Amino acid sequence: MSNPSKSISPTLGVNLGAIYPPSDPLYNELPSLGTVVRAKNGRMYVLAQASAGIADNTTVxxxxxxxxxxxxxxxxxxxxxxxxxxxxxxxxSNAI
Structure with a gap:
């Protein structure tokens, strides 16, 4: 059984700035796609997978x-x- 908490720091939470390519050892250890967290800035973040190449700071x-x-x-x-x-x-999320 995998341990999805490996990618979560006990002091910092999830790394909202990380990108996980399929070659990353944590790729299959991440929380499920669709997992939602609320950040300190009040916005929601969802873990998703890119279906195509996407530039940084792009509306998706x-x-x-x-x-x-x-x-x-x-x-x-x-x-x-x-x-x-x-x-x-x-x-x-674009909305708070």
Whole structure:
């Protein structure tokens, strides 16, 4: 059984700025896609997987239930850097 808490620091929580490519050892140890956290800035973040390449600070469309994101006029924004297809990252809600 995998331990999803390996990617969570007991003092800092999840790393909202991290990008997890499929080659990352933590890739399969992450919380489930669709996991939602509320950050100190009041915004919600959801763990999603890029279905295409996405530039940093790009508005994205979140597709449920697959929890994949692609660039477009959506309600979420990438904040952790540019994403490649298959990368997993936390995306930020555009609303508080």
């Amino acid at each position: 469309i979140l597709t449920e239930p697959a929890m994949t994101v692609a660039g477009g006029a959506g309600a979420w924004t990438t904040r952790s850097g540019a994403l490649s297809t298959g990368d997993r990252a936390w995306v930020e």
